[in-house]
Amino acid sequence: MKGVMLNVNPTLQFVDVTHLIGPQDVMEAAFVIKNMAPFFPAGTVHLAVVDPGVGTSRRPVALKHNEQWYVGPDNGLFSLVLNSQPPDELVVLDKPSYWRTPSPSDTFHGRDIFSSVAAHIASGVSLDTLGSPIETLKPLHWALPIADQQGVQGWVVHVDHFGNCITNISKKLIHDQCNSLSVKCYVGSTIIASIKTTYNTVPTGEPLLLFNSHGLLEIAINTGNASEMLSIRKGSPVNIVFTDDC
Amino acid sequence: MKGVMLNVNPTLQFVDVTHLIGPQDVMEAAFVIKNMAPFFPAGTVHLAVVDPGVGTSRRPVALKHNEQWYVGPDNGLFSLVLNSQPPDELVVLDKPSYWRTPSPSDTFHGRDIFSSVAAHIASGVSLDTLGSPIETLKPLHWALPIADQQGVQGWVVHVDHFGNCITNISKKLIHDQCNSLSVKCYVGSTIIASIKTTYNTVPTGEPLLLFNSHGLLEIAINTGNASEMLSIRKGSPVNIVFTDDC
Amino acid sequence: MKGVMLNVNPTLQFVDVTHLIGPQDVMEAAFVIKNMAPFFPAGTVHLAVVDPGVGTSRRPVALKHNEQWYVGPDNGLFSLVLNSQPPDELVVLDKPSYWRTPSPSDTFHGRDIFSSVAAHIASGVSLDTLGSPIETLKPLHWALPIADQQGVQGWVVHVDHFGNCITNISKKLIHDQCNSLSVKCYVGSTIIASIKTTYNTVPTGEPLLLFNSHGLLEIAINTGNASEMLSIRKGSPVNIVFTDDC
Numbered sequence: 166m167k168g169v170m171l172n173v174n175p176t177l178q179f180v181d182v183t184h185l186i187g188p189q190d191v192m193e194a195a196f197v198i199k200n201m202a203p204f205f206p207a208g209t210v211h212l213a214v215v216d217p218g219v220g221t222s223r224r225p226v227a228l229k230h231n232e233q234w235y236v237g238p239d240n241g242l243f244s245l246v247l248n249s250q251p252p253d254e255l256v257v258l259d260k261p262s263y264w265r266t267p268s269p270s271d272t273f274h275g276r277d278i279f280s281s282v283a284a285h286i287a288s289g290v291s292l293d294t295l296g297s298p299i300e301t302l303k304p305l306h307w308a309l310p311i312a313d314q315q316g317v318q319g320w321v322v323h324v325d326h327f328g329n330c331i332t333n334i335s336k337k338l339i340h341d342q343c344n345s346l347s348v349k350c351y352v353g354s355t356i357i358a359s360i361k362t363t364y365n366t367v368p369t370g371e372p373l374l375l376f377n378s379h380g381l382l383e384i385a386i387n388t389g390n391a392s393e394m395l396s397i398r399k400g401s402p403v404n405i406v407f408t409d410d411c
Numbered sequence: 412m413k414g415v416m417l418n419v420n421p422t423l424q425f426v427d428v429t430h431l432i433g434p435q436d437v438m439e440a441a442f443v444i445k446n447m448a449p450f451f452p453a454g455t456v457h458l459a460v461v462d463p464g465v466g467t468s469r470r471p472v473a474l475k476h477n478e479q480w481y482v483g484p485d486n487g488l489f490s491l492v493l494n495s496q497p498p499d500e501l502v503v504l505d506k507p508s509y510w511r512t513p514s515p516s517d518t519f520h521g522r523d524i525f526s527s528v529a530a531h532i533a534s535g536v537s538l539d540t541l542g543s544p545i546e547t548l549k550p551l552h553w554a555l556p557i558a559d560q561q562g563v564q565g566w567v568v569h570v571d572h573f574g575n576c577i578t579n580i581s582k583k584l585i586h587d588q589c590n591s592l593s594v595k596c597y598v599g600s601t602i603i604a605s606i607k608t609t610y611n612t613v614p615t616g617e618p619l620l621l622f623n624s625h626g627l628l629e630i631a632i633n634t635g636n637a638s639e640m641l642s643i644r645k646g647s648p649v650n651i652v653f654t655d656d657c
Numbered sequence: 658m659k660g661v662m663l664n665v666n667p668t669l670q671f672v673d674v675t676h677l678i679g680p681q682d683v684m685e686a687a688f689v690i691k692n693m694a695p696f697f698p699a700g701t702v703h704l705a706v707v708d709p710g711v712g713t714s715r716r717p718v719a720l721k722h723n724e725q726w727y728v729g730p731d732n733g734l735f736s737l738v739l740n741s742q743p744p745d746e747l748v749v750l751d752k753p754s755y756w757r758t759p760s761p762s763d764t765f766h767g768r769d770i771f772s773s774v775a776a777h778i779a780s781g782v783s784l785d786t787l788g789s790p791i792e793t794l795k796p797l798h799w800a801l802p803i804a805d806q807q808g809v810q811g812w813v814v815h816v817d818h819f820g821n822c823i824t825n826i827s828k829k830l831i832h833d834q835c836n837s838l839s840v841k842c843y844v845g846s847t848i849i850a851s852i853k854t855t856y857n858t859v860p861t862g863e864p865l866l867l868f869n870s871h872g873l874l875e876i877a878i879n880t881g882n883a884s885e886m887l888s889i890r891k892g893s894p895v896n897i898v899f900t901d902d903c
Contacts, residue, residue, distance in 0.1 A: 167426045168450035175452060179426070180659045180671070188573045189634050204660035204768070206667060217634055220609025270624035271609040276450070277624070327680045363712030363763040378762035378769070388681050388709055413672045414696035421698060425672070434819045435880050463880055466855025516870035517855040522696070523870070 166280040173284035189217040199245035200379050207232035212283040214275035228252035236283040241305030256296030316406040328390030330397045334382040343411035351404040353397035412526040419530035435463040445491035446625050453478035458529040459488050460521035474498035482529040487551030502542030562652040574636030576643045580628040589657035597650040599643035658772040665776035681709040691737035699724035704775040706767035720744035728775040733797030748788030808898040820882030822889045826874040835903035843896040845889035
């Protein structure tokens with residue numbers, strides 16, 4: 166893919182965000198895109214190829230949102246970063262003259278369509294040159310955490326390199342329900358009480374809750390691997406019970 | 412290695428193709444080089460260091476082929492991309508003034524010889540300045556698939572990130588033997604009949620055959636890991652039997 | 658982190674040295690920094706975030722040493738590359754206007770402080786603009802190998818991609834004690850006699866000792882994985898006994 170892009174424009178600068186998305190895991194990719202995109206400059210082109218439907222009728226798309234561009238399959242990858250807003254521009258990629266080849270492989274559109282289009286966008290080609298306007302992306306309804314004044318039920322959406330388990334429960338969601346941060350968290354093989362601000366506030370080897378650098382509730386162990394030690398996996402349910410009156 | 416190259420020329424652009432070649436697996440590296448090189452622009456310098464013979468009498472070489480350069484040990488790494496053609500230029504690297512040091516480590520020529528030479532090539536230094544012309548690379552005879560009008564016997568040469576198992580059996584090899592694509596494929600713990608064009612043409616969890624984006628027969632499972640689920644490894648034999656008259 | 662740096666300066670060039678340091682393993686990171694830094698050009702900014710104390714009172718620092726800069730937490734990461742010399746310049750990072758945000762996350766100073774500061778240094782901002790001078794880094798006393806004319810006791814500090822086990826015993830340390838290189842090495846489940854210069858000097862599958870490309874004693878197996886086959890891990894003790902009179 167980088168070879169294809171350098172053929173379009175040899176001066177491009179690449180940043181590899183991750184090569185560790187689980188195979189076909191569109192939700193994990195959408196989660197990573199949402200969290201990393203705001204830290205990149207205006208003008209960045211985000212190329213994302215988690216594409217279980219490659220070779221089927223799923224559409225190849227490109228869009229503009231918040232002064233950045235996104236290129237990839239129309240399968241929900243961009244739904245979280247868009248956060249229910251319509252993109253500023255949105256096209257289906259139907260102009261093969263901007264692809265690597267007019268006869269793309271049935272199994273690798275990342276190489277034959279998306280890379281080439283992304284490189285053209287980064288080189289200043291407009292979206293309406295690269296495709297035809299469409300109105301909407303494929304709707305994708307993420308299951309959201311359930312919250313009321315008794316508590317919140319969500320789940321683990323990402324386990325990082327350290328074994329920290331990041332949930333889909335945001336600080337804002339909890340605050341909207343309850344003034345108090347006195348909670349019990351039922352997750353994996355354990356119960357964790359109270360929310361800390363940093364890892365070192367509990368003894369080495371002890372579990373804790375905190376809001377991570379994206380404002381999401383995280384289950385961690387001070388200098389330990391929470392996923393392994395507490396038997397928590399991507400998808401594990403996380404139940405928060407408020408222990409004070411809200 | 413990148414530090415050494417930036418000392419030669421701070422304006423170089425790097426692309427990491429892979430760091431996941433199996434230790435000492437010259438054949439896997441040769442396979443990756445053959446498949447990725449054509450997608451890179453003219454002028455690209457390919458630096459490849461899979462070098463089990465480092466510190467022995469195996470020669471350090473550089474060569475030019477199809478308007479691209481290759482630098483590495485003379486151990487067969489470049490035999491597949493050359494495809495039995497002689498290189499346009501070929502030298503043994505015997506000019507220590509272009510190395511990082513005239514006294515290279517016995518165990519890391521990647522750092523002390525190859526990186527420095529690759530950076531000089533990328534900066535415009537000619538091959539005949541960097542070494543002395545030689546006639547031929549070390550001959551290396553890859554075992555090739557055996558084909559006749561009954562079928563083809565090959566093997567798995569690469570298992571990718573998704574568990575897809577790529578064989579050394581090309582679409583052309585099959586077509587040369589048989590007009591029909593009606594086959595049975597015996598591989599690992601299973602038999603797979605018929606060749607599809609994309610993963611989604613079978614139900615989720617079902618195995619299939621297809622020709623991948625390089626034209627090579629691949630054993631896959633729709634949204635699954637064929638290597639794990641079918642007990643197929645790099646080196647596993649793959650037997651194709653033609654089921655129609657050819 | 659790269660997004661943050663590109664916001665400061667879109668022309669930066671990045672080199673990823675490693676993403677494989679063990680979680681919270683400051684010593685392994687310090688070892689890698691010491692070994693790779695000398696190969697990079699003058700002017701390089703090394704950004705290192707192995708930061709178990711993030712969010713506590715440990716100080717964020719930047720320093721200059723040998724015409725290169727280093728940015729990260731004050732936890733010993735830079736102690737080995739400094740080799741007991743004082744840095745040429747040393748500041749505590751206390752100027753939030755050069756951070757990504759004046760309210761950094763408690764758990765990701767890599768993104769909110771260190772990246773932004775590193776990008777400013779690479780763009781020409783002086784250390785005394787980015788922080789306030791301090792006298793010393795947190796002292797950190799690495800346990801060193803013990804050597805006398807009977808032998809040397811050290812340990813494995815790094816296991817590389819190939820399973821080679823690198824020790825903290827340098828060629829110089831052995832030479833300082835003994836003119837002879839006739840040794841027995843007790844490590845893991847084996848005893849290895851004599852020191853070779855390259856892997857191929859023993860039969861395939863046999864263990865050997867050599868001094869690696871950084872001058873450190875390494876335990877290896879010719880085309881094999883010494884860590885797995887000899888049950889050697891990071892931290893395993895290594896005992897060298899001199900077998901000739903010194």
